[in-house]
Each structure stands twice: as C-alpha cells, then as structure tokens.
Amino acid sequence: xxxxxxxxxxxxxxxxxxxxxxxxxxxxxxxxxxxxxxxxxxxxxxxxxxxxxxxxxxxxxxxxxxxxxxxxxxxxxxxxxxxxxxxxxxxxxxxxxxxxxxxxxxxxxxxxxxxxxxxxx
Numbered sequence: 001x002x003x004x005x006x007x008x009x010x011x012x013x014x015x016x017x018x019x020x021x022x023x024x025x026x027x028x029x030x031x032x033x034x035x036x037x038x039x040x041x042x043x044x045x046x047x048x049x050x051x052x053x054x055x056x057x058x059x060x061x062x063x064x065x066x067x068x069x070x071x072x073x074x075x076x077x078x079x080x081x082x083x084x085x086x087x088x089x090x091x092x093x094x095x096x097x098x099x100x101x102x103x104x105x106x107x108x109x110x111x112x113x114x115x116x117x118x119x120x121x
Contacts, residue, residue, distance in 0.1 A: 001034070001035040001036075004032060005025040005029070005030065005031060005032065005057075024057075025057040026057065027057050027058065028056060028057065028058075028074060028075075029056065029057055030054055030055070030056060030057075031055045031056055031057045032054075032055050033052065033053060033054035033055060034052070034053055035050065035051070035052040035053075036050070036051055036052075037049060037050035037051070037082075038050075044087055044088040044089070044090055045086075045087060045088075046084070046085070046086035046087070046088065046095075046097065047084070047085055047086075048082075048083070048084040049081075049082065049083050049084075050081065050082045050083075051079075051080070051081050051082075052078075052079070052080045052081075053077070053078070053079050053080075054077070054078045055076070055077050056074075056075045056076055056077065056078075058074070058076050058108045074107060074108055075105060075106075075107060075108075076106045076107060076108040077105075077106040078103065078104070078105050078106070079103065079104045079106075080101065080102065080103040080104075081101060081102050081103075082099070082100070082101040083099070083100050083101070084097055084098070084099045084100075084121075085097065085098050086098070086121065095121070096121070097120070097121035098118070098119070098120055098121065099117075099118070099119045099120075099121055100116070100117065100118045100119070101116065101117050102114070102115070102116050103115045103116075
C-alpha cells in the first residue's frame with residue numbers, strides 16, 4: 001500500500017513567518033508513506049508480519065528573533081513493525097497467539113520516540 005500527500009496548500013502566501021506554495025504538501029501533514037505485510041496460515045500455524053513508514057512534510061524556516069526552527073519537535077517520520085505468531089487447536093476451537101510490535105517516531109531536530117508492545121492473544 002502506498003500513501004500520497006494528505007493535504008496540499010490551496011494558495012500561495014509569501015509571508016516571512018509562513019510561506020505557502022499552491023499545490024505543495026502542507027507542512028505537518030503526511031507527505032508519503034508505504035506499508036507492506038505478509039501472512040502465512042496453514043497446518044494450524046499462523047504467522048503474520050507487517051512494516052510501515054510514513055513521512056511528514058517539514059520546513060527549515062526559523063523564527064527571526066529566536067533563531068528557532070518553526071517545525072522543531074514535530075513529527076518528521078514514523079516507522080513501525082508488527083509480528084504475530086499463533087497456533088490453532090482445531091479440535092478444541094482454540095487459538096493461541098502472541099503479537100508484538102515496534103514503532104519509532106523521528107521528530108524534527110528533537111529527541112526521537114520509541115515504543116514497543118507485546119500482547120498475548
């Protein structure tokens with residue numbers, strides 16, 4: 001799956017604080033993204049994996065007096081992975097699985113965030 005720009009600027013605006021160009025991706029919105037995954041389900045064994053990455057539009061514009069980037073600390077890129085492993089006990093009608101995942105959010109000129117999860121099923 002591929003994502004295209006989420007939102008585009010409708011008009012051109014040439015201010016010193018916030019420059020907009022018509023047709024360009026709006027700052028802070030999804031620029032593009034991709035997701036891929038695979039699943040195996042046979043002989044009562046279930047395995048699934050997935051990966052996704054989303055890029056956000058950023059800007060290098062700075063505030064004049066503070067010399068600080070306007071977009072600093074906001075999302076620039078998000079990566080995530082998911083894995084699932086399960087077994088189906090067909091004679092009991094029971095499914096046992098374990099899911100886990102990882103995500104990393106890269107923030108523009110700021111500390112990145114990482115998160116993990118594990119979930120029994």
